Amino acid sequence: MTNSDLTGKTAIVTGASRGIGLATAQALATAGANVVLTSRKQEAADAAAAQIVGSAIGVGAHAVEEDQARACIERTLETFGSLDILVNNAGTNPAFGPLVNQDHGRFAKTMDVNLWAPLLWTGLATEAWMGAHGGSVINTASIGGLGHEAGIGMYNASKAALIYVTKQLALELSPRIRVNAVAPGVVRTKLAEALWKEHEAQVSASTALNRIGEPDDVASAIAFLASDAASWITGETMVIDGGQRLGDALQYRSGASVGV
Numbered sequence: 001m002t003n004s005d006l007t008g009k010t011a012i013v014t015g016a017s018r019g020i021g022l023a024t025a026q027a028l029a030t031a032g033a034n035v036v037l038t039s040r041k042q043e044a045a046d047a048a049a050a051q052i053v054g055s056a057i058g059v060g061a062h063a064v065e066e067d068q069a070r071a072c073i074e075r076t077l078e079t080f081g082s083l084d085i086l087v088n089n090a091g092t093n094p095a096f097g098p099l100v101n102q103d104h105g106r107f108a109k110t111m112d113v114n115l116w117a118p119l120l121w122t123g124l125a126t127e128a129w130m131g132a133h134g135g136s137v138i139n140t141a142s143i144g145g146l147g148h149e150a151g152i153g154m155y156n157a158s159k160a161a162l163i164y165v166t167k168q169l170a171l172e173l174s175p176r177i178r179v180n181a182v183a184p185g186v187v188r189t190k191l192a193e194a195l196w197k198e199h200e201a202q203v204s205a206s207t208a209l210n211r212i213g214e215p216d217d218v219a220s221a222i223a224f225l226a227s228d229a230a231s232w233i234t235g236e237t238m239v240i241d242g243g244q245r246l247g248d249a250l251q252y253r254s255g256a257s258v259g260v
């Protein structure tokens, strides 16, 4: 067994019906884990689980509904006997536009799904298994939580808070449970379509690695953080953005920044 092998471990990935969650479930299964994929709809969760090459089940569970989260964790333990890895991946962005134009409904939905749900699921997983046996929790944050961007301030505030919470939980749940986050840049998924679909070539060209991300790019980093290969890493937020946060790569490639 290598230290990135997850054979015998069990993972829950919330929001795994498509995108980064589905790719993460496959990466964890490929590494040997049993995987539980959640979606708001049982059929979508089942359909996603059926795509996984490996050991997987689908569970319908709205990430914010405590009863559904509790039932999902119970089903996981009944089916596979442990809960070693929790990926809090379900996310939403219903609140475009300036912060001062938001209303409480959009604020509450954003914060509930992106911030409260990871706290809820981490607490339940700790109580049901990880507190006694240890575990690894990975939260899907965003590079948006590390800076400022026009139009998505509410979403970014929720991800900034999730990065804070990741560090706080890493301390509170130490030393048995590691808690880390990933902060993806623009990834080819439905949630982020507004950020890439109409202008992919432009976004790619301005990124150091010259492309937007694919769900697998994030999934492999999550699988690493879940595994013993990351056994001395906790409270960290791993940026996975193809170099997007470095700045506009096009200026450098064109030689515009070369000094005289």
Ligand SMILES: NC(=O)c1ccc[n+]([C@@H]2O[C@H](COP(=O)([O-])OP(=O)(O)OC[C@H]3O[C@@H](n4cnc5c(N)ncnc54)[C@H](OP(=O)(O)O)[C@@H]3O)[C@@H](O)[C@H]2O)c1
Pocket (backbone or CB within 6 Å): 014, 015, 016, 017, 018, 019, 020, 021, 038, 039, 040, 041, 044, 061, 062, 063, 064, 089, 090, 091, 092, 113, 140, 141, 142, 143, 183, 184, 185, 186, 187, 188, 189, 190, 191, 192
């Ligand atoms: N794509 C990017 O560029 C990017 C960048 C940074 C961070 N992220 C983060 O990555 C995570 C995954 O997003 P994605 O880009 O992969 O988007 P996606 O393809 O649209 O997938 C979103 C997933 O979340 C699930 N979901 C949404 N609300 C839920 C809820 N209340 N309860 C349970 N599941 C729920 C959806 O499942 P159902 O619709 O089937 O319920 C779906 O499986 C999110 O946390 C997002 O903020 C994405």
